[in-house]
Amino acid sequence: MSVPIVRTVAELRALVAGWRRENLRVAVVPTMGALHEGHLSLVRAALKKADRVIVTLFVNPKQFNSAADLAAYPRTEEDDAAKLAPLGAHLLYAPQAAEIYPDGFSTNVSVNGVSDGLCGAFRPGHFDGVATVVAKLFLQTGADFAFFGEKDFQQLLLVRRMARDLDIPIEVIACPTVREADGLALSSRNVRLSPAERQIAPKLAPVLFDATERMAEGAPVGQVLAQAGEAILAAGYDKVEYLELRSEEDLLPLAELDRPARLLVAAWLGQTRLIDNVQLSPRHLAGSSHAPQVAAVLQRVG
Ligand SMILES: Nc1ncnc2c1ncn2[C@@H]1O[C@H](COP(=O)(O)OP(=O)(O)OP(=O)(O)O)[C@@H](O)[C@H]1O
Ligand SMILES: CC(C)(CO)[C@@H](O)C(=O)[O-]
Numbered sequence: 468m469s470v471p472i473v474r475t476v477a478e479l480r481a482l483v484a485g486w487r488r489e490n491l492r493v494a495v496v497p498t499m500g501a502l503h504e505g506h507l508s509l510v511r512a513a514l515k516k517a518d519r520v521i522v523t524l525f526v527n528p529k530q531f532n533s534a535a536d537l538a539a540y541p542r543t544e545e546d547d548a549a550k551l552a553p554l555g556a557h558l559l560y561a562p563q564a565a566e567i568y569p570d571g572f573s574t575n576v577s578v579n580g581v582s583d584g585l586c587g588a589f590r591p592g593h594f595d596g597v598a599t600v601v602a603k604l605f606l607q608t609g610a611d612f613a614f615f616g617e618k619d620f621q622q623l624l625l626v627r628r629m630a631r632d633l634d635i636p637i638e639v640i641a642c643p644t645v646r647e648a649d650g651l652a653l654s655s656r657n658v659r660l661s662p663a664e665r666q667i668a669p670k671l672a673p674v675l676f677d678a679t680e681r682m683a684e685g686a687p688v689g690q691v692l693a694q695a696g697e698a699i700l701a702a703g704y705d706k707v708e709y710l711e712l713r714s715e716e717d718l719l720p721l722a723e724l725d726r727p728a729r730l731l732v733a734a735w736l737g738q739t740r741l742i743d744n745v746q747l748s749p750r751h752l753a754g755s756s757h758a759p760q761v762a763a764v765l766q767r768v769g
């Protein structure tokens with residue numbers, strides 16, 4: 468059994484139109500391939516919610532701000548299709564670059580605010596590339612639901628904002644980060660780690676979890692961040708690109724833990740850049756020194 472692959476918008480639309488005539492609900496899972504358990508968890512969640520699931524595979528040149536990163540990106544379409552079939556995904560949409568960006572393509576989708584700082588500051592043009600291609604994938608598939616991983620948390624909020632702002636009638640659904648048994652967040656780029664780097668890589672997540680606990684106990688946010696940054700370097704990482712506390716809802720920078728929040732990090736191990744993030748959960752917030760304000764916020768948020 469294999470999953471059907473389509474390469475053109477015309478073929479994709481014809482298939483989706485058939486599903487629509489049967490009143491079937493459609494989900495899309497956008498990916499750049501090299502599928503791992505993180506991606507497969509999105510597909511499983513999509514299959515629970517919708518009658519038909521389209522996985523897209525497109526290594527989007529517009530979102531790479533380094534030619535070397537684009538050239539090194541793993542391309543494993545045959546293996547990807549083989550992983551999708553047993554799950555029961557209905558379609559793999561794997562267009563060529565010319566199908567997505569035909570000659571004369573001149574449109575750019577740019578989402579302000581949520582793309583400021585974090586990865587947006589260190590990967591110039593990246594989020595315009597993501598927003599542009601995801602807008603196209605949403606419109607081309609006409610899906611009712613789209614599934615994104617929390618591992619790329621800034622991207623998740625960005626595509627949600629983009630769909631709302633452009634009135635694209637799609638519900639963006641977040642799925643939790645899938646981790647290796649040792650805590651390392653799964654990422655297609657993990658294969659680039661040398662064996663020695665792979666030993667160091669999982670030391671990132673515990674620093675984040677520990678920092679969230681300390682913040683919840685009332686330690687000053689600035690101090691916890693500084694110590695966590697040092698701990699990441701002491702664990703063997705080469706550079707911490709950013710380590711920040713941001714609001715969960717709109718990613719505004721936070722100096723205090725006074726509302727639902729995320730701790731987000733990007734750090735380099737040799738030539739590989741890894742990202743991760745941890746939520747400061749309602750449990751954390753209820754235990755923090757800001758408990759009364761936070762309880763009020765949580766009540767408002769529901
Ligand atoms: N560990 C993970 N857990 C949950 N979702 C994930 C995980 N890794 C990736 N995803 C999600 O899969 C979707 C496609 O991501 P992508 O193809 O870029 O994979 P990736 O492993 O994040 O690769 P990259 O090396 O580019 O970060 C995104 O919504 C992303 O958030
Ligand atoms: C959403 C996405 C497929 C857009 O190219 C990509 O940024 C990714 O794989 O996370």
Ligand code: BAL
Nearest residue numbers: 499530531593619622
């Ligand atoms: N995982 C987000 C896609 C990228 O890193 O380009």
